[in-house]
Amino acid sequence: xxxxxxxNVNGEEHDVEIEPNRLLLxxxxxxxxxxxxxxxxxxxxxxxCSVIVDGxxxxxxxxxxxxxxxxxxxxxxxxxxxxxxxxxxRAFVQFGGFQCGICxxxxxxxxxxxxxxxxxxxxxxxKEWMSANLCRCTGYYKILESxxxxxxxKVDEGRRDEAVRQARIQSLYQSDTYKSNASD
Numbered sequence: 001x002x003x004x005x006x007x008n009v010n011g012e013e014h015d016v017e018i019e020p021n022r023l024l025l026x027x028x029x030x031x032x033x034x035x036x037x038x039x040x041x042x043x044x045x046x047x048x049c050s051v052i053v054d055g056x057x058x059x060x061x062x063x064x065x066x067x068x069x070x071x072x073x074x075x076x077x078x079x080x081x082x083x084x085x086x087x088x089x090r091a092f093v094q095f096g097g098f099q100c101g102i103c104x105x106x107x108x109x110x111x112x113x114x115x116x117x118x119x120x121x122x123x124x125x126x127k128e129w130m131s132a133n134l135c136r137c138t139g140y141y142k143i144l145e146s147x148x149x150x151x152x153x154k155v156d157e158g159r160r161d162e163a164v165r166q167a168r169i170q171s172l173y174q175s176d177t178y179k180s181n182a183s184d
Contacts, residue, residue, distance in 0.1 A: 002017045008073060009028065009073045009075060010073070010077060010078025011078065016031040016065070018066070020064070020066055021064065022064070024053075024061075024073070027065035028075060034075050034077050036076035037060050037076065037105055037106075040102065040106075047132050047134060048103050048134075049106060050107075050109045051074060052073070053072070053073050055113075055116065056113070057110055076108060091147070092104060094146075094149070094156055095149050098137075099135070100136075100137050107130070107133050110130060111146075114126065114129045114130075115151070126151070
């Protein structure tokens with residue numbers, strides 16, 4: 001039997017009518033319409049569905065939506081403010097901390113939860129914390145580099161994101177790897 005409730009997501013209240021066994025992941029994606037939170041393993045071990053509930057990192061694929069009523073839920077969509085990316089989002093763009101994008105929202109939310117509790121972690125602390133978020137693309141170095149860039153204040157300011165991205169793309173096209181060989 002469905003139940004009416006209010007979910008506070010990214011500072012906005014959403015009236016939803018859901019089954020008592022509805023997972024937070026499903027409620028966010030299907031009922032609230034925020035699809036940034038991804039489903040990876042569905043058993044709480046990959047971190048792709050990581051969100052922050054009342055300041056605590058949780059796996060949305062294991063958390064009942066009903067258990068989040070009256071709590072503050074933060075998702076990847078809530079990080080950008082006034083058209084400006086959050087420093088972690090900028091760092092992931094600037095330092096290449098993402099590839100296919102499936103794990104990226106969970107990676108960023110996990111990093112945010114860490115930095116909310118410890119704004120100046122060591123590299124080893126970041127490695128330990130982020131070890132619960134799996135990535136099949138990057139090999140983790142770029143993710144670690146992105147998080148540490150925020151810690152060390154090495155992230156370019158917001159409006160330069162597009163210029164940084166374009167410069168990175170241009171440098172890829174100019175590298176020997178991406179040049180076409182006219183003699184082929």
